[in-house]
Amino acid sequence: MADISRLVFSLSKLGIKALERLFKASVRVYGAENIPDGVSILAVNHFTRLETLILPYQIYKLTGRPVMSLAHHGLFTGPLGSYLDGVGAVSTKDPNRDKIIIRSLLMGEHPWLIFPEGSMVKDKKIVESGKFLIYSATGTRRPPHTGAAALALRTEFYRRRLCHLRQTDPALLQQQLEVFDLSSPDQVSERETFLVPVNVTYYPIRSQQNAIEKIASYVVRDLPERIVEELQTExxxxxxxxxxxxxxxxxxxxxxxxxxxxxxxxxxxxxxxxPDGVLPSRPLMRRIAGNLTRKVMASIYLNTTVNYDHLIAYILKYYPGHRLNLFDLAERLYLATETVTKLKNIRFHSGLHHDQCVRLCRRYHQILADFLEVAEKGGVIRMEGNTIHKQKLRMKPLFNFHTIRRDNPYQVILNEVEFLHPLTRKLRVVAEQPQWLLRWRLRRKFLRIAKQEFADDYKAYYRQDESKPRKIGAPTFYRRFRPKAGVLLVHGYMAAPEEVRPLATYLHQHGYTVFTPRLRGHGTSPEDLALRTWEDWLQSVERGYLVLANSCEDVVLGGFSVGAGLALLAATNMLYKVRAVFAINCAMRLRRRSARLAPAVVLWNKLADKLVKDDGRRHFVPNEPENPHINYFRNPISGVKELMELTDELSKRLDRVSVPALLIQSSDDPVVHPEGIKRIYEELGSQDKELIMFNSDRHGILRGDVSERVFARVLEFLDKSVTS
Known part of the structure; x- marks a missing residue:
């Protein structure tokens, strides 16, 4: 009989804990409430050897009960075989295999872990011609094993039978108990038997040479190719x-x-x-086991965790053209994510639940680059700059089953969610959508979000005699037919889009489409601004960029004061289509040293909130603006703190700006110290950069005596940048 050695199990538990700290794998468990308290067989998909280590440990953490499992007979040799015996594993060729498992389940001692697929399914191909068919050692496809379902049925069959005999025939009961080496009916659990489908999904699936494979190859010469692939992948x-x-x-x-x-x-x-005797109902139970196995397999794969790789793979598969650019793929990925995550009864990777607008502007570059490297390695695509060329003839090549995870992970990723038909249908619609319709939908969406966000905030934070008219704070889209380029023009701190309207109008008249976004917390009231962070402001800029990126072939980022800093920060994310950036009186270094006290003041306010009200709290300080019809008259201390954090973040990332840059600064700016713009110029990563100082004692140079010269210089820079 298979028994678990407490010593071996405890040592295994400690070993896996140590490995958890050493390795970078992150395990997330869902549906733990579905593990029944009673007798259960856990039917799990089998993709790597990691499942045999990770799952028993995770189930033990959840239930407090050690898990027993079936293991391939070839593993029961030498020290490994002794170890498997110690942790309660049973060989697939043990002559008493079924008897051991049924006895354990009847007693309700341990959950059992069984892989219906029988072996690792490295290609993730489980459906063919509408049937569950899995690769076999002979190179053909076979149905999944019905063993897990059959054992569950037989266990419950014998439990019911023993319960009946206990009441009707004690002598026959004793004979039946002896079959399973049981001495008393009290050893038989009264709890019902359950079959629990379990899915394990890995993201990302990548394969390359690594330290583990190199060490193994050094210790053991001429490792079989199959083992090398497993070491490289896992x-x-x-x-x-x-x-x-x-x-x-x-x-x-x-x-x-x-x-x-x-x-x-x-x-x-x-x-x-x-157990092996003639049973009139056995043919019927076999049919039930077959149906139950198909139901379990469906449940296992319906619980696949969908991730970015799945979405990108199917967009590439269904995209009707032979080539597409990275921005087009990124936007289809955005739309796909927004669309499919609304589907019910499908589990999605945690990354797909984050704000996809933010990820489109900050993370998609890396997400796409990582996946496209995999697709190119598999011969599915060919990269040429920012253009993806589909290699249609190699979309479904024949690969060696045992090395497919390394040689063509793209096909593995496709196969993994092939069974999720609602998902793949949605992805096909997104992939086949005409580019003009995609751009129109997204431009309209991001414009609607910007306008609705302002309307909601204005209504929520409006203050009589303090909030400006709606037209001052509303985001504005100055659109042209066939523009030279799109210009994102970002206003400054405590201001509103009206602040940059003169420059926006000028550029629009000279052939540019311009969008002036409203930074969150602006154009409403100081109370609204006090609640916002610099990340909120950056997100407003990124949405504005997406409006223009879906309207124009080229985009230039620009801004005034704090808006200039946000434009530069957005440019560090290497946004698609961005050709240049300009910054006017960028608020990198403020004149007023008291601004540096803002973090301490915010902390004081938070502490004071927990105590009695005290006149010593200073949530706001007075502001004397150059443009009183636009700016707030009260400055939230928390806002100044966010401004400081923004400049700190910008200073860390200036070297990432690679596009041409124009920096403009007033020589005697009373708000921003000119030394700040010089530091930006020195640290900027752009090879093509220019710093221009205007002789002025004003901060707001978008209005007044030097504004026309500033506008002309910006226009000259734009014309040069978008035509070069």
Whole structure:
């Protein structure tokens, strides 16, 4: 009989804990409430050898019960075989295999872990011609094994039978107990048997040479190619980082499946029934086991955790053209994410639940670059600059099953969610959408978000005699037919889009489409601004960029004061289509030293909020603006703190700006110290950059005596940047 060695199990537990700290794998568990308290067989998909280590440990953490499992007979040799015996594993070729498992389940001692696929399914191909078919050692496709379902049925069958005999025939009961090496009916658990589908999804799936594979190759010469691939794939997961999502599906009760008349007759039979004996209802139970296996397999793969790789793979597969650019793919990925995450009964990777507008502007570059490297390696695409060329003839190549995870992970990723038909149908619609319609939809969406956000904030934070008219704070879109380029023009701190209207109008008259976004917290009231962070302001800028990117082929980022800093910060994210950036009186270094006290003042206010009200709190300080019809008259201290954090963040990332840059500064700016713009110029990563000083003692040089010269210089820079 298989028993778990407490010593070996405890050492294994400590070992896995140590490995968790050493490796970069991140395990997330969902549906733990679906693990029944009673007797259960956990049916799990099998993609890597990691499942045999990670799952028993995770289940033990959740239930407090050690898990027993079946293991391939080839592993039961030498020290590894002794270890497997110690942790309660049973060989697939053990002659008493079924008897051992049924006995353990009857007693309710341990959950059992069984892989219905029988072996690792490296290509993730589980459906063919509408049927569950899995790669076999012979190179053909076969149905999944029905063992897990059959064992669950047989366990519940014998539990019901022993319960019946206990009440009707004590002598026959004793004979039946001896079959399973049980001495008393009290050893048999009264809890019902359940079959629990479990899905394990890995993201990302990557394969490359790594330290584990190199060490193994050094120790053992001429490793088989199959083993090398496993070390490269699974070693990369552990060392480079992988998200492992474990989802426990709804448990399937076995008892209702035994209510058929033939099965009930055998349960109530007054003759001895051996595990391998003749059973009139066995053909029926085999059919039920087959149906149950298909149901379990469907549940396992319906619980696949969908991630970015799946979405990108299907967009590329269904895209009707032969080539597309990176921005087009990024926007289709954005739209796909926004669309499919509304589907019910499909689990999505945590990254797909984040704000996709933010990710489109900050993370998609890396997400796409990482996946496209995989697709190019598999011969699916060819990259040429920012253009993706589909290699249609190689979209479904024949690869060696045992090395496909390394040689063509693209196909593996496609196969993994092939069973999720609602998902793939939605992705096909997104992929086949005409480019003009995609751009129109997204431009309209981001404009609507900007306008609605302002309307909601204005209504919520309006203050009589303090808030400006709506037209001052409303985001404005100055659109032209066939523009030279699109210009994003960002206003400054405590101001509103009206602040940059003169320059926006000038550029629009000279052939440019211009969008002036409203930074969150502006154009309403100081109370609104006090609640916002610099990340909120940056997100407003990014949405404005997306309006223009879906309207024009080229985009230039620009801004005034704090808006200039935000434009430069956005440019550090290497946004698609951005050709240049300009900054006017960028608020990198303020004249008033008291601004540096803002973090301390904010902390004081938070402490004071927990005490009695005190006149010593200073949430706001008076402001004397150059443009009283636009700016706030009160400055929230928390806003100044955010401004300081923004400039600190910008200073760390200036070297990432690579596009041509124009910096304009007033020589005697009373708000921003000119030394700040000189520092920006020195640290800017752009090869093509220019700093121009205007002789002026004003901060707001977009209005007044030097404004026309500033406008002309900006226009000259734009014309040069978008035509070069």
């Amino acid at each position: 070693g990369t997961m552990l060392l480079s980082g992988v998200d492992i999502d474990i989802t426990f599906g709804k448990p399937l009760a076995i008892s209702p499946l035994l209510k058929k008349r033939k099965i009930q007759q055998d349960i109530l039979s007054q003759r001895p029934i051996l």
